[in-house]
Amino acid sequence: AQSVTQPDIHITVSEGASLELRCNYSYGATPYLFWYVQSPGQGLQLLLKYFSGDTLVQGIKGFEAEFKRSQSSFNLRKPSVHWSDAAEYFCAVSRGGGGNKLTFGTGTQLKVEL
Protein backbone atom coordinates (compact mmCIF):
# COMPACT_ATOMS: atom_id res chain seq x y z
CA ALA A 1 0.00 0.00 0.00
CA GLN A 2 1.14 3.48 -0.73
CA SER A 3 1.86 5.91 2.08
CA VAL A 4 3.16 9.42 2.57
CA THR A 5 5.07 10.84 5.52
CA GLN A 6 5.47 14.51 6.29
CA PRO A 7 7.78 14.56 9.29
CA ASP A 8 7.21 18.18 10.21
CA ILE A 9 3.81 19.01 11.68
CA HIS A 10 4.60 22.69 12.18
CA ILE A 11 7.23 24.93 10.65
CA THR A 12 7.83 28.60 11.36
CA VAL A 13 9.98 30.74 9.11
CA SER A 14 10.64 34.44 8.82
CA GLU A 15 9.37 36.28 5.81
CA GLY A 16 12.05 36.32 3.13
CA ALA A 17 13.73 33.19 4.43
CA SER A 18 13.99 30.01 2.44
CA LEU A 19 11.65 27.09 3.00
CA GLU A 20 11.84 23.35 2.64
CA LEU A 21 8.98 21.03 3.49
CA ARG A 22 9.81 17.36 3.63
CA CYS A 23 7.86 14.53 2.09
CA ASN A 24 8.72 10.84 1.94
CA TYR A 25 6.62 8.27 0.17
CA SER A 26 6.32 4.55 0.05
CA TYR A 27 5.24 3.01 -3.23
CA GLY A 28 6.19 0.01 -5.29
CA ALA A 29 6.61 1.76 -8.61
CA THR A 30 7.14 5.27 -9.84
CA PRO A 31 4.35 7.26 -8.26
CA TYR A 32 2.53 10.36 -9.26
CA LEU A 33 3.46 12.96 -6.64
CA PHE A 34 1.68 16.15 -5.74
CA TRP A 35 1.93 19.09 -3.40
CA TYR A 36 -1.26 20.89 -2.43
CA VAL A 37 -1.84 23.97 -0.31
CA GLN A 38 -4.90 24.59 1.82
CA SER A 39 -5.83 27.88 3.41
CA PRO A 40 -8.09 27.76 6.50
CA GLY A 41 -11.56 26.53 5.65
CA GLN A 42 -10.74 26.30 1.98
CA GLY A 43 -10.31 23.57 -0.59
CA LEU A 44 -7.05 22.37 -2.04
CA GLN A 45 -4.93 24.16 -4.59
CA LEU A 46 -2.37 22.25 -6.59
CA LEU A 47 1.13 23.70 -6.32
CA LEU A 48 2.96 21.23 -8.51
CA LYS A 49 3.11 17.63 -9.60
CA TYR A 50 5.58 15.05 -10.80
CA PHE A 51 5.00 11.92 -12.80
CA SER A 52 7.97 11.60 -15.14
CA GLY A 53 10.81 13.50 -16.78
CA ASP A 54 12.88 16.19 -15.12
CA THR A 55 13.07 15.47 -11.42
CA LEU A 56 13.04 19.15 -10.51
CA VAL A 57 9.58 20.52 -11.10
CA GLN A 58 8.45 24.10 -10.97
CA GLY A 59 5.08 25.05 -9.64
CA ILE A 60 2.97 28.08 -8.99
CA LYS A 61 3.75 30.85 -6.51
CA GLY A 62 7.49 30.31 -6.83
CA PHE A 63 7.49 26.79 -5.41
CA GLU A 64 9.57 23.93 -6.68
CA ALA A 65 10.07 20.31 -5.68
CA GLU A 66 12.66 17.69 -6.40
CA PHE A 67 11.93 14.01 -6.85
CA LYS A 68 14.67 11.81 -5.46
CA ARG A 69 13.99 8.17 -6.13
CA SER A 70 16.95 6.94 -4.07
CA GLN A 71 15.57 8.72 -1.01
CA SER A 72 11.88 8.22 -1.79
CA SER A 73 11.47 11.92 -1.26
CA PHE A 74 9.66 14.80 -2.90
CA ASN A 75 10.57 17.88 -0.87
CA LEU A 76 8.96 21.23 -1.53
CA ARG A 77 11.11 24.35 -1.59
CA LYS A 78 10.77 28.08 -1.96
CA PRO A 79 13.73 30.47 -1.94
CA SER A 80 11.95 33.38 -0.27
CA VAL A 81 8.76 32.96 1.71
CA HIS A 82 6.02 35.56 1.69
CA TRP A 83 3.58 36.14 4.55
CA SER A 84 0.76 34.98 2.27
CA ASP A 85 2.36 31.53 2.07
CA ALA A 86 1.16 30.74 5.60
CA ALA A 87 -1.14 27.74 5.16
CA GLU A 88 -1.32 23.95 5.43
CA TYR A 89 0.71 22.00 2.90
CA PHE A 90 -0.07 18.45 1.89
CA CYS A 91 2.05 16.01 -0.03
CA ALA A 92 0.13 13.29 -1.85
CA VAL A 93 0.82 10.23 -3.94
CA SER A 94 -1.22 8.41 -6.53
CA ARG A 95 -0.62 5.35 -8.63
CA GLY A 96 -1.87 7.21 -11.65
CA GLY A 97 -3.24 10.49 -12.85
CA GLY A 98 -6.30 12.48 -12.02
CA GLY A 99 -8.64 9.54 -12.26
CA ASN A 100 -7.02 7.82 -9.34
CA LYS A 101 -7.38 8.26 -5.62
CA LEU A 102 -4.79 10.16 -3.64
CA THR A 103 -3.09 9.22 -0.42
CA PHE A 104 -2.21 12.29 1.59
CA GLY A 105 0.44 12.96 4.15
CA THR A 106 -0.55 14.39 7.50
CA GLY A 107 0.27 17.91 6.40
CA THR A 108 2.68 20.61 7.50
CA GLN A 109 1.36 23.84 9.00
CA LEU A 110 3.50 26.75 7.85
CA LYS A 111 3.63 29.91 9.92
CA VAL A 112 5.40 32.97 8.58
CA GLU A 113 6.78 35.53 10.98
CA LEU A 114 6.95 39.11 9.80
Add this chain to the structure above:
Amino acid sequence: GAVVSQHPSWVICKSGTSVKIECRSLDFQATTMFWYRQFPKQSLMLMATSNEGSKATYEQGVEKDKFLINHASLTLSTLTVTSAHPEDSSFYICSAGEPGGGSTEAFFGQGTRLTVV
Protein backbone atom coordinates in the same frame (compact mmCIF):
# COMPACT_ATOMS: atom_id res chain seq x y z
CA GLY B 1 -7.74 23.44 -15.75
CA ALA B 2 -10.93 21.53 -15.20
CA VAL B 3 -13.42 22.72 -12.63
CA VAL B 4 -15.14 20.75 -9.91
CA SER B 5 -17.92 22.49 -8.05
CA GLN B 6 -19.13 21.37 -4.64
CA HIS B 7 -22.30 22.52 -2.96
CA PRO B 8 -23.06 23.64 -0.33
CA SER B 9 -19.86 25.16 0.99
CA TRP B 10 -21.16 24.91 4.51
CA VAL B 11 -24.20 23.47 6.23
CA ILE B 12 -25.52 23.23 9.77
CA CYS B 13 -28.03 20.52 10.56
CA LYS B 14 -29.71 19.01 13.57
CA SER B 15 -28.82 15.59 14.92
CA GLY B 16 -30.81 12.87 13.27
CA THR B 17 -31.38 14.66 10.00
CA SER B 18 -29.78 13.90 6.65
CA VAL B 19 -27.61 16.16 4.57
CA LYS B 20 -26.82 15.91 0.87
CA ILE B 21 -23.60 17.26 -0.64
CA GLU B 22 -23.21 17.62 -4.39
CA CYS B 23 -20.05 17.37 -6.44
CA ARG B 24 -20.17 18.41 -10.08
CA SER B 25 -17.56 18.34 -12.81
CA LEU B 26 -18.42 21.46 -14.79
CA ASP B 27 -16.44 21.08 -17.99
CA PHE B 28 -15.55 17.43 -18.23
CA GLN B 29 -17.09 14.04 -17.66
CA ALA B 30 -15.95 12.07 -14.66
CA THR B 31 -16.67 8.38 -14.50
CA THR B 32 -14.98 8.30 -11.13
CA MET B 33 -15.08 10.77 -8.29
CA PHE B 34 -13.60 10.55 -4.84
CA TRP B 35 -14.92 11.66 -1.48
CA TYR B 36 -12.55 12.67 1.29
CA ARG B 37 -13.10 13.66 4.86
CA GLN B 38 -10.92 15.98 6.91
CA PHE B 39 -11.18 16.38 10.67
CA PRO B 40 -9.89 19.63 12.17
CA LYS B 41 -6.12 19.93 11.93
CA GLN B 42 -5.85 16.51 10.32
CA SER B 43 -5.16 15.18 6.87
CA LEU B 44 -7.62 14.16 4.21
CA MET B 45 -8.78 10.58 4.39
CA LEU B 46 -10.40 8.86 1.47
CA MET B 47 -13.93 7.74 2.31
CA ALA B 48 -15.10 6.22 -0.92
CA THR B 49 -14.74 6.02 -4.66
CA SER B 50 -17.83 7.00 -6.56
CA ASN B 51 -18.38 5.14 -9.82
CA GLU B 52 -20.85 6.35 -12.43
CA GLY B 53 -23.65 3.88 -12.92
CA SER B 54 -22.49 1.45 -10.28
CA LYS B 55 -22.05 1.09 -6.55
CA ALA B 56 -19.48 3.13 -4.71
CA THR B 57 -16.41 1.50 -3.24
CA TYR B 58 -15.96 2.34 0.41
CA GLU B 59 -12.74 2.42 2.36
CA GLN B 60 -12.36 0.19 5.37
CA GLY B 61 -14.14 1.57 8.38
CA VAL B 62 -16.53 3.82 6.47
CA GLU B 63 -20.18 2.96 7.01
CA LYS B 64 -21.82 2.63 3.63
CA ASP B 65 -25.31 2.87 5.10
CA LYS B 66 -24.47 6.12 6.79
CA PHE B 67 -22.63 7.78 3.92
CA LEU B 68 -24.72 7.16 0.84
CA ILE B 69 -23.06 7.89 -2.44
CA ASN B 70 -24.87 8.21 -5.74
CA HIS B 71 -23.16 8.83 -9.07
CA ALA B 72 -26.10 8.98 -11.41
CA SER B 73 -24.47 10.92 -14.23
CA LEU B 74 -21.03 11.59 -15.63
CA THR B 75 -20.97 15.04 -14.07
CA LEU B 76 -22.60 14.59 -10.69
CA SER B 77 -21.87 12.61 -7.56
CA THR B 78 -23.72 13.11 -4.30
CA LEU B 79 -22.82 12.21 -0.73
CA THR B 80 -25.67 11.95 1.74
CA VAL B 81 -24.86 11.84 5.41
CA THR B 82 -27.82 10.04 6.94
CA SER B 83 -28.98 10.41 10.53
CA ALA B 84 -26.19 12.83 11.19
CA HIS B 85 -24.58 13.06 14.61
CA PRO B 86 -22.18 15.63 16.05
CA GLU B 87 -19.24 13.28 15.42
CA ASP B 88 -20.01 13.53 11.70
CA SER B 89 -19.11 17.20 11.82
CA SER B 90 -16.19 17.55 9.47
CA PHE B 91 -14.92 19.01 6.21
CA TYR B 92 -15.95 16.91 3.23
CA ILE B 93 -14.26 17.37 -0.12
CA CYS B 94 -14.63 15.67 -3.47
CA SER B 95 -12.27 15.29 -6.38
CA ALA B 96 -12.36 14.10 -9.95
CA GLY B 97 -9.95 13.65 -12.80
CA GLU B 98 -10.51 13.45 -16.49
CA PRO B 99 -10.77 9.81 -17.50
CA GLY B 100 -8.51 7.98 -19.88
CA GLY B 101 -5.36 9.47 -18.46
CA GLY B 102 -6.17 12.81 -20.01
CA SER B 103 -5.13 14.64 -16.90
CA THR B 104 -2.35 13.93 -14.49
CA GLU B 105 -3.99 15.77 -11.64
CA ALA B 106 -7.12 15.52 -9.57
CA PHE B 107 -9.38 18.54 -9.41
CA PHE B 108 -10.93 19.30 -6.06
CA GLY B 109 -14.17 20.90 -5.11
CA GLN B 110 -14.21 23.76 -2.66
CA GLY B 111 -15.22 21.47 0.19
CA THR B 112 -18.26 21.41 2.48
CA ARG B 113 -18.06 22.24 6.15
CA LEU B 114 -20.70 20.17 7.93
CA THR B 115 -21.67 21.03 11.48
CA VAL B 116 -24.16 18.81 13.27
CA VAL B 117 -25.77 20.32 16.35
